[in-house]
Amino acid sequence: MTRASRVGKGRHNDPIILPKILPPEAPVGPTGAGLRVKQPVGVILAGGQATRMGGGDKGLLSLGDRTIIDHVVERLSPQVAGLALNANGDPARFAHLGLPVIADTVEGFAGPLSGVLAGLDWAATQGADDIVTAAADTPFFPCDLVPRLQLAAEEAGSEIALAKTPDGRHPTFGLWPVSLRHDLRQALTEGLRKVILWTDKHGGTTAMFPDDLAFFNVNTPDDLTKAQAML
Template identity: 60%
Template sequence: MTTPLGVILAGGQGRRMGGAEKGLLMLGGRCLLDRAIDRLGVQVAGLAVNANGPAECYAEFGLPVLRDTVPGHPGPLAGVLAGLDWAAAQGAERIVTVAVDTPFFPADLAARLERTAGRAGTSIAMAATEEEGRLFRQPVFGLWPVALRGDLRSALGQGVRKARFWADSHGTATALFAAEAFFNINTPADLDRAAAMLPEAEG
């Protein structure tokens, strides 16, 4: 089985950040996209970024920039679809997606998602955390098969927006990780908190 491709989802509108391109926000002297590239790049066979802002903002990173093909900013599933279409053109079978605003995601994310899907006999796997006995899935952090891109396109056209809902219609395995790995940056206060977490998270 070949190594999946990776897609960094940075297509959100960043409303709580004043409309900023979140991937370009600086954390510890490096932008969030640069951090995601380093963290995911070693786990996959190739990388692209899903972003809907000006393409020139991302030129310096040397990655394919994938825009949503579904209008109206329908959410992360549109980014997954853009990634699957790109991967299909590369002859790939699967992609792993991560959110650009979650700088401490697991360094073994792709491998564990693949193992989990393989053991469960599913084509989709999602990261999850367990807190106080409850399971919380992290649907932006998933393993997705290229073979289902037509189905996903149809689902989006019918108004489906929840990744969990669509994924569960095809069977989804979950891989458990530590909750702190999925701290995400939505506000300026979150960015400050992430800066305070850097020494521990990168140690």
């Protein structure tokens, strides 16, 4: 996975400069003074039921000349040391992405936290300390998501950081420590489903992104039309 910065297309076709990705144990922040981190791996969450889109995989819907999930991969992959996809069912439908596909390990539809747990278990096999998650239906999230989540966690002395805009927190976009995977597994076994309840229990913090549309996601056919106009 390359860690060099690259140029992509943003909203309205303005060029976006993707941030140079930090090598393992590289300093983060304006000066990097006293701050060293290990590069996280990324996990795209595609386990939702897409009921408002008539079922199926929202990430596989066309957006421009690609699928929504192609846009997600393009934005997240330069920011992480490795990338996997959390999805249930036949993984062959995502074969074109060339990514490992990891299924939920909790029975039934347990929501986003089940995907986070699957990602944490996979990351543990990769020797990673943390994962950063992104939703498969959110094609325009910030190209500096990862370093800003890392910096927010460091400044707050927290292991967990969620993305936030003026509209509120976005719990499918977060930094999660592998060390808490067993705690999360137990919580899910006991019936916990709300992301915020678990992150607040562990002192989670937030990284503020001022753009209300930074985490615009495609939930309905109208949203897909809006996303096409945002290209």
